[in-house]
Amino acid sequence: GQNIDQPTEMTATEGAIVQINCTYQTSGFNGLFWYQQHAGEAPTFLSYNVLDGLEEKGRFSSFLSRSKGYSYLLLKELQMKDSASYLCAVYQAGTALIFGKGTTLSVSS
Amino acid sequence: DSGVTQTPKHLITATGQRVTLRCSPRSGDLSVYWYQQSLDQGLQFLIQYYNGEERAKGNILERFSAQQFPDLHSELNLSSLELGDSALYFCASSVGELYETQYFGPGTRLLVL
Numbered sequence: 709g710q711n712i713d714q715p716t717e718m719t720a721t722e723g724a725i726v727q728i729n730c731t732y733q734t735s736g737f738n739g740l741f742w743y744q745q746h747a748g749e750a751p752t753f754l755s756y757n758v759l760d761g762l763e764e765k766g767r768f769s770s771f772l773s774r775s776k777g778y779s780y781l782l783l784k785e786l787q788m789k790d791s792a793s794y795l796c797a798v799y800q801a802g803t804a805l806i807f808g809k810g811t812t813l814s815v816s817s
Numbered sequence: 818d819s820g821v822t823q824t825p826k827h828l829i830t831a832t833g834q835r836v837t838l839r840c841s842p843r844s845g846d847l848s849v850y851w852y853q854q855s856l857d858q859g860l861q862f863l864i865q866y867y868n869g870e871e872r873a874k875g876n877i878l879e880r881f882s883a884q885q886f887p888d889l890h891s892e893l894n895l896s897s898l899e900l901g902d903s904a905l906y907f908c909a910s911s912v913g914e915l916y917e918t919q920y921f922g923p924g925t926r927l928l929v930l
Contacts, residue, residue: 738915750921752819795860
C-alpha cells in the first residue's frame with residue numbers, strides 16, 4: 709500500500725525559513741517529488757529526489773532519506789507569493805504518482 | 818505555463834449527463850495522466866496513457882473512461898454524472914513512460930448541479 713503524511717497547515721513570516729516534512733510508506737520507491745499549488749491553479753514542479761541527500765534549487769531545497777521514508781522541503785527567504793499548498797508525491801511500483809494531501813503554507817508580513 | 822493545455826476551463830452540467838474533457842500534452846511528451854482533485858480527497862490519480870496505450874490505472878470509476886489519440890491528445894469522458902463528481906480535473910504529461918517528472922495543465926473545473 710501507499711501512505712504519505714505531511715502537516716495540514718503551517719504559518720511563517722516573510723524572510724523566514726520554513727521546513728515542510730513528508731513521511732511515506734510505499735511498496736516500491738521510484739522517486740519523490742515536491743509540487744507547489746496555488747488555490748485553484750495547476751500544481752507546478754519544484755523538486756525531485758531519487759537518491760539520499762539534499763537537492764538545492766535557488767530558495768528551495770529538498771532532502772530525502774530513503775531508509776527513513778522521509779523527505780523535507782526547505783523554503784528560505786520566504787515571500788508572500790510562497791503562500792500556497794505544497795504537495796509531496798511518491799512514485800509507487802507500477803508508475804502511479806501518489807500525492808499527499810498537501811501542506812497549506814501561509815506567509816504573513 | 819507548463820505547455821499542457823486543457824479545455825474547457827469550466828464546465829457546469831446536470832446530474833446524469835455526460836461530458837468530455839480534453840488535454841493536449843507538451844510537445845514531445847508521450848505520456849498523459851489524468852487526476853481528480855476535490856477538497857476532501859486531494860489529488861487522486863485516475864489513469865495514464867503512453868503513446869496511445871493505457872499504461873496504469875488508479876481509482877477510476879467505471880463511469881469514467883479515457884483514451885489517447887494518434888496525435889497524442891487525450892480525452893476523459895465522464896458519464897452518468899453525480900454531484901460528487903464535482904471537482905478539478907487535471908491532465909499532466911511527461912516525456913517517457915516510467916517515473917518521470919509530470920507537468921500539469923491548468924485544469925477543468927467541473928460543477929455538477
